[in-house]
Amino acid sequence: MEKAYQPKEVEDRLYHKWEQDGSFQGRPDGQKPAYSIVIPPPNVTGVLTMGHVLNNTIQDILARRARQKGHATLWLPGTDHAGIATQTKVEQQLRKEGKSKYDLGREGFLEHAKEWRDKHGGIILKQLRKLGCSCDWERTVHTLDEDYSHAVLEAFVRLFNNGYVYRGKRMVNWCPVSRTALSDEEVIMKPQNGKLFKIRYELTDAPGEYLYVSTTRPETIMGDVALAIHPEDERWPALKGRKVRRPLQTAEIPIIADDAVEKDFGTGMLKITPAHDPLDFEIGQRHDLEIIDVFNEDGTLNELAGPDFAGMDRFEARKATVEKLREQGDLIDEEDHANNVGFSERADVPIEPRLSEQWFLRYPRVEEAKRAVAEGMIRYFPERWTKTYLHWLENIQDWCISRQLWWGHRIPVWYRKGENRRDPKNWHVSVDGPADPENWEQDEDVLDTWASSWLWPIATMGWPNEEAMKEQGLDYFYPTSALVTGPDIIFFWVARMIMAGLEFKGEPVDPTTTLSDEEIRKRIPFRDVYFTGIIRDAKGRKMSKSLGNSPDPLDLIEKYGADGLRHGIMSIAPKGQDIRFSEERIEQGRNFCNKLWNVSRFRQMADEQTKESSLDEIIKRINPAQLNQDDHAILLRLVETLDEVDRLYVEYEFNSALQSIYRFFWNDLCDWYVENSKSRMRGGDGKSTCLAVQDLCLRQVLLLLHPVTPFITEELWKVLGFSEGQSIQWINPGTGSELSVAMKSAGIVLDPAALEQMLAVRELVTSMRALKADRNLANNSKVEFSYLADEDRAALLEAHKTSILSSVGAAGLHRVLEAPSGMPALVTDFGSVYLDLSSGIDVEAEKKRLAKEVAHLEGLISSVEKKLSNASFTDKAPPQVVEGARKQLSGNQEKLKETQAALAALQ
């Protein structure tokens, strides 16, 4: 074995072997319970980020743990076509070549985009393999695959037939760069520092009299069709019905009253531009106002804006209109103004509210989706996200699902050529299209990407094809066991998947039918949802490409190994809390692997051969008669740890589980048990039992760790001879109680007192080491100690003497019956220990130290005494608490006595 663990070779070799053995294959197996996870499909052309590392490590842990526990496990991978993101990239690249998508035409562009995807796509799936992800790669799905696309269209058609889908001219969020509509969820509100312009509008029946309006968007004035006031605003009693002159593209427009106007904002008067503001649009509807759209789809102004501004970009036009108004004397004032502006998530430019003809979806199964989560049929971890989820569902708005893009699932609606598209009589809606295609033309738009990925849990398993569903085990694996994702897509994806599952899984149901709880349980796409935190950099900023603060996970794997990275990231990922990334933690992950490697190496070096041995055989090698207190203690801790980790995994408390394993493995096993075993291994009867105990502990640690660090545990599993030809992937770590039963039947009954005794001995050893260290004595300098203790404790101490001497680095430990004079001392639960120094010590320093200790103990004692003399405490507190206080008091009183004695001995 190498001196240090070398992950690279091991990882490549084992991953290859696992794949070859078909270890990751997820197939229905009637003999086993099912466990399934569908991956949140990353963008097909994306690369691995730290967020993916966290997310997928968790999924891998769940999948691997399920395999160990004997489930037929499916972790289904795949990618998303990422409509806008991908199309934007492809267009950018075309632009570099001096071309546009229109040069290629729709067919040509799609061809080109596919080539581009195939060339740059799928990198992330390779990277996931490097991370060790145990996905069933044979089942990889892409949202533009033929079968998947079919499912997407089928869903659309069904929703249409049930009246959930409608077409309408409505206000949408328009991205002038991508030139498409967006859903509300794709709009990011950002605070902006803009200007508020005060503009005057002249009353046409009273020349020279003006009304004043504040606006942030003077470039839309040409689209004004009215001025509005609040009906109860007493400042303007007689304005309604009169008219004003629009200062740009001059025209007469009416003054109306509408209670949507805020009296207290600005001048209390609002200009109404129905084409360019959602609120204005609503008011316009109420008052039957004209709609004048002065913008083109790319955000430039059109001819309706007038010759002065037509063709200008909207931001340029803002400046130009202000200038013009200033010239005309209509600009009264401008002041700084902070407001929120919606930005396009992808293109990062302000969106335009725009009136356009789009397809909308009224969400199906909203009430059932609420119930599913509110009543715990789907459980959220951490639970608090249920509130966010329910709040969104309670205020849910219809979903604009059409996108003016080419890259995606084309909407399966055809219009009769030459006829009015608005009239549903001229529509054909089906998956396969009309029988006489020559008379029809298909809708040009595609569906929102999320309107395909919301089907992910069912469409990746064959839906809606009966045969495929059977073959792929939809009914076997569905509902999936857990979903692991970020809370940032709770609306985009999680909520929508729940509604899609409720609507589509199982027999179709009428829109007016409400699903029963039983039916909901069958239809929900997952039982548990684990929301990860967001990975931030050391300064707490979100990791992003533009900031360049995100390390490349592949570099980290290169440096620390995949296991090191996985261990590191999991150890800092508390449930649902954001995560401060620090490379040091990854380093610790690597160090942990190295420690595991080295203690195994140490075990290998013991002359006793490790042969292939099962759990039963290891237990058989333990001779109950040879077990000492250390053996009892470590085995008790092992049993405890097995149970604790089992519970923590169930509760998705990964970092706590790791911490628990760490404590057992590093502090108890390596630092204490293995160190102590060194003296036993020099000879004596206990050696083979001691090695067997080591084997048992190591074996269980490997099993517990395997989901987190799959590579090194598989490697050591074989090296240490636990495998018997079988991969660690299929071995159940079992619980502590199960292990206890197995040991009991081999005659091993653990002494529950051993743990406490071990801790007491450790405390004594620590004190002895501290006595040495305080005087700068080297660890290995052989010094003499004396101790003062009662009969019981002395007996225990004598029993552990050999290991104490070797742990401390001492030559002797002698019992004395009274405090020896002139020696530095420490008082422990075990009694007092004195360091025998032939040379003189710094008596004053010792006195000071002991006096400080006396004062500390006196403080403790008086506070407990006070508590105990308080009748309401002794009456009301539970007996074990009172008993604990008494015990503490007597313990401390004894310690105080001994410390005082040690102090006196120095005088």
Added chain:
RNA sequence: GGACGGCUAGCUCAGUUGGUUAGAGCGACUGGUUUACACCCAGUAGGUCACAGGUUCGAGUCCUGUGCCGUCCACCA
């Protein structure tokens, strides 16, 4: 404007239903290669648990309020 989360050692965080003397890792400092590991071992220092009230025999933990940081939601031009 509303909702949620965070505030515990220099740093990053544990602390389960209130209950002995609030913990870990890193960093700092001191010392160390005895049959694994310097990616290691031993030891030391370091905390008014954000603040103010309240409930209780007892509060880091429960309640009320305040402050700061963060996230999400919301049509104030």
